[in-house]
Amino acid sequence: MxxxxxxxxxxxxxxxxxxxxxxxxxxxxxxxxxxxxxxxxxxxxxxxxxxxxxxxxxxxxxxxxxxxxxxxxxxxxxxxxxxxxxxxxxxxxxxxxxxxxxxxxxxxxxxxxxxxxxxxxxxxxxxxxxxxxxxxxxxxxxxxxxxxxxxxxxxxxxxxxxxxxMQAELTALEAALSTPKRPVGAVVGGAKVSTKIDLLLNLVGKLDVLVIGGGMANTFLGAMGASLGSSLQEEDLHDTARDILKQAESIGCKVILPVDGRVSRAFAAGAEYEMVMLNADTKLEDGQMILDAGDAATALIVKEFKALKTLIWNGPLGAFEIEPFDQATMASAKA
Incomplete structure (x- = not known):
């Protein structure tokens, strides 16, 4: 220690x-x-x-x-x-x-x-x-x-x-990363890639599976070519996102990005939304925002969880503070 x-x-x-x-x-x-x-x-x-x-x-x-x-x-x-x-x-x-x-x-x-x-x-x-x-x-x-x-x-x-x-978190991290039971995976979510670049670069070399969620996932999807309307993302970090994906691929770390999402025109509790498939070809309109991972994405994440022996979690999969955009985070956490 x-x-x-x-x-x-x-x-x-x-x-x-x-x-x-x-x-x-x-x-x-x-x-x-x-x-x-x-x-x-x-x-x-x-x-x-x-x-x-x-x-x-x-x-x-x-x-x-x-x-x-x-x-x-x-x-x-x-x-x-x-x-x-x-x-x-x-x-x-x-x-x-x-x-x-x-x-x-x-x-x-x-x-x-x-x-x-x-x-x-x-x-x-x-x-x-x-x-x-x-x-x-x-x-x-x-x-x-x-x-x-x-x-x-x-x-x-x-x-x-x-x-x-902090002591509890560090102790858990040391146990999880020093001699983890494999396969080991992590969820890294939240709003911005810029706040977690070092964390992502550090984790990629230690993980078998990396789940990226929240606004961070939008930056990765955008880097792949998706047009995401008014969704939160950091376009200036598209190159960084691509570099992280390449690094993960080169060392055999499987990266999971949301394959669908809850898309709304209002960032508010109870807002109406539609489920939209997400990939490099996605094209959202101005005003549309991805506010949570969708049902298919959640099912895929839960499936990956079941195969893991060790899981580290840092950040939500969507705007979990408000319903109905807490669903992916809550469902995955309960899996």
């Missing part, structure tokens, strides 16, 4: 910069699913039990370096306090955090992506963050692959460890 956990750290009297993922779904100003908040509770509790002060660093949405009031983490405060069973203080600006002594108890820094230095992985910005703490603890596994200031750089500037959620 090449990483440290909370058990390896002396935290008494220390300020612990805790990177978390609380990018939760919100509707009408209320958190509709607190799962991500609940999953960081053990780490917060352990830091407090060891005499440390948790200073939470998190992002919410994609403000792109601008202060966007609708993306304030204040919307999470009530749920955080309910989950932790104690008050949480929101510090609204980095300047306010730097100006004097931070409040006692659990502290939440405002949306870290309000700062351009975060996603740019700016060294001076990372140094400002590091000055607020004594120890860095990363419990945001879902954001750990991003080379941002609050992930990559802080880990280099402060004594660092994994939180309980």
């Amino acid at each position: 090449g990483w440290k956990s909370l058990d390896d750290m002396e935290l008494n009297g220390k300020r612990v910069l805790l990177r978390v993922d609380i990018n939760v779904p919100v509707e009408n100003g209320k958190v509709t699913d607190a799962t991500r908040i609940e999953r960081i509770a053990p780490t917060v509790a352990d830091i407090l039990a060891k005499g440390g002060q948790p200073i939470l660093i998190a992002h919410f949405g994609r403000p792109k370096g601008q202060v966007v009031s609708e993306l304030s983490l204040s919307v999470c405060l009530s749920e955080l306090e309910t989950t932790f069973g104690q008050p949480v203080t929101l510090v609204e600006t980095l300047e306010a955090a730097e100006a004097g002594t931070l409040p006692a108890g659990i502290v939440l820094l405002e949306n870290i992506r309000f700062h351009t230095g975060e996603e740019a992985n700016d060294a001076s910005f990372a140094a400002r963050l590091a000055a607020l703490g004594d120890v860095f603890c990363n419990d945001a596994f879902s954001a750990a692959h991003r080379a941002h200031a609050s992930t990559t750089s802080l880990a280099k500037l402060l004594p660092s460890c994994a939180g309980r959620l």
Whole structure:
């Protein structure tokens, strides 16, 4: 094990910069699913039990370096306090955090992506963050692959460890990839290839089967020649997608892309959709969007799952936050 956990750290009297993922779904100003908040509770509790002060660093949405009031983490405060069973203080600006002594108890820094230095992985910005703490603890596994200031750089500037959620994920990954029971497969989904290029390139060499879903699959389908209307994809990464497919083919990793999809003209709960076959010849109209893998694609994925001895899963197969575009993800997960 090449990483440290909370058990390896002396935290008494220390300020612990805790990177978390609380990018939760919100509707009408209320958190509709607190799962991500609940999953960081053990780490917060352990830091407090060891005499440390948790200073939470998190992002919410994609403000792109601008202060966007609708993306304030204040919307999470009530749920955080309910989950932790104690008050949480929101510090609204980095300047306010730097100006004097931070409040006692659990502290939440405002949306870290309000700062351009975060996603740019700016060294001076990372140094400002590091000055607020004594120890860095990363419990945001879902954001750990991003080379941002609050992930990559802080880990280099402060004594660092994994939180309980990160620890569990790393332990499972080590078991799955170091000496996996074969055949081994992975699901890599989500919105963008750009956020998971390194993950894809790393996994291809270790897998027998790679299932690509979500908006990422659209980029691969587009790279193959499909015209996908208004579907989310990254056209500037078509060459990268083709390279990944070639690499997979050369080493015998079977890549599964959706053979059909739920196509709608509205990204909304309860929206009407039609099932459309997906391949290099697919031609969707402007306004049409692939929002989920279809029934045939799901059946193919489930069939592949049944032949696997080890499965790693990272990201959904569609817009799983809203019905009816959660169907492929849920059906595959239950298989």
